Amino acid sequence: MRSKSDTSSDGIKLSFRLHTLELRHQFTIASGSRKTTPVIITSLEYGGWTGYGEASMPPYMGESHDTASSFLSTLDLSRFKNPFLFDDILGYVDNHRPGNYAAKAAVDIALHDLYGKISGFPVYRMYGLNPDATPFTSFTIGIDTPEALRQKVSEAGPYRILKVKLGGNNDREMIGVIRSATDKPLCADVNQGWKDKFFALEMAHWLYEKGVIFLEQPLPKEYVEETAWLREKSPIPIIGDEAVRGLADLIKFKDIYSGINVKLMKCGGI
Amino acid sequence: MRSKSDTSSDGIKLSFRLHTLELRHQFTIASGSRKTTPVIITSLEYGGWTGYGEASMPPYMGESHDTASSFLSTLDLSRFKNPFLFDDILGYVDNHRPGNYAAKAAVDIALHDLYGKISGFPVYRMYGLNPDATPFTSFTIGIDTPEALRQKVSEAGPYRILKVKLGGNNDREMIGVIRSATDKPLCADVNQGWKDKFFALEMAHWLYEKGVIFLEQPLPKEYVEETAWLREKSPIPIIGDEAVRGLADLIKFKDIYSGINVKLMKCGGI
DSSP states (O other), rough: OSOOOSSOOTOEEEEEEEEEEEEEEEEETTTTEEEEEEEEEEEEEETTTEEEEHHHHOOGGSSHHHHHHHHTTTTTTOOSSHHHHOHHHHHHHHSSSSSOOOHHHHHHHHHHHHHHHSSSOHHHHHHOOOOOGOOOOOEOOOOHHHHHHHHHHHHTTTEEEEEEOOSSSHHHHHHHHHHOOSSSSSSOOOTTOOOOOHHHHHHHHHHHTTTEEEOOOOOOTTTTTHHHHHHHSSSEEEEEEEOOHHHHHHHHHHOOOOOOOOOOHHHHHH | OSSSSSTTTOEEEEEEEEEEEEEEEEEETTTEEEEEEEEEEEEEEEEEEEEEEEEEEGGGGSSOHHHHHHHTTTOOOOOOOOOOHHHHHHHHHHHHSOHHHHHHHHHHHHHHHHHHHSSOOOHHHHHHOOGGGGGOOEEEEEEEOHHHHHHHHHTTTTTTTTEEEEEOOHHHHHHHHHHHOOOOOOEEOTOOOOOOHHHHHHHHHHHHHHEEEEEESOTTOOOHHHHHHHHHHSOOEEEEEOOOHHHHHHHHHTTTSSSHHHHOOHTTOO
């Protein structure tokens, strides 16, 4: 226990502020381009401590500054006089309104930060995890011109794995350019950009030959049977992203996808 | 963090001792009677701290002083220099040998106790739980004579819920005697003692009228279709116990039982 108080009769105080991240490069995926990402920074204050969280809201996920502000404004955490009651606090947040996953995740993250600050322990200790066994993350490269791709591969120097966005009109060229610049493991993410399962299967074989280790959301999320067919025949795993949001989706799609892209902004927190 | 050291270059030291609990009353269930229960007390020492755990091994679960001693003797926890790496430590214990669930649970419990002692926090805080919302536990009354039943109901004064063992030759008489002595909620546990689904359904209706809130493992664990049939028609929930041990059983029987009796000794720990 640190020196400040770990009790407060006023309960937990939530506040937030809006911010817009300016991207260094325009970022293009199958469904569109952007140069900014809206985020919300959350703070939870309790007994002299402050925990911080963040909601990142890429537009294709359906949340925005407006929806997150509206959701967070109606949360009353002052009723919680003990910040360690995760089950109660996050249960209240989850049940307060449906959806709003990124906003919920921003509260969840701030609560974990507050836990760490009050207890003096890193959060991985709470979950009994070994920090030396943390998996590597990947650096994402959007759809772009050959010159820009080469520049981005060079900027991704510290990352061991690259994720390449496909589903534009130059998929093979993009992989070719990136492969000529690096032999790092690649993942391919189509963001639902292909509409034909035969084309997707042909691409899966071609990507396998190019050293791509998995193929993410190649077909629209509604193409359930087509995706099962593709997974059955594909030489590389087919990973679900947009199709799988909460636990119910996980159960529904367990035999359709080989694996899932788990994102805190999608499922509401840790 | 308390004042003793939370590091040790010697790693975690496991020791254990055997003990036999003498029961106040003979305890009878459908499969047999006993007056003792073998237990093993485990200790995990680390950095001057000691955490304690316990394995309780009622004979019908298949573990004993011998099997648990044999399992625990071959565990080497000295390789773990940090007791907070639950994932690594318990992963090693789980994968060391199949089975031995009670012995594994005794290590798991001692590790949680050690966590609490070193961190200075109760374990419920690790899991973000509200201690004021702890569910009530039940007091179990074995198969017995009317006089003994009345005595046991009287000794169970502090408990809000009673669990009655059935599957002997005086099921209706037992419930009648207990009901005449108390109006507390009752659960009925048959421990696989009934062999006929029609009889089980008749009893389920009769028990429902007597204010029994659920019926546990009425049929042998191999009677899968019969249990599904019973659950479909029963006015009270059918709970699985002996049939459901680990996660794989949970998935296998998810549509067969209404719910599950979760025991640390059955599934290897928290």
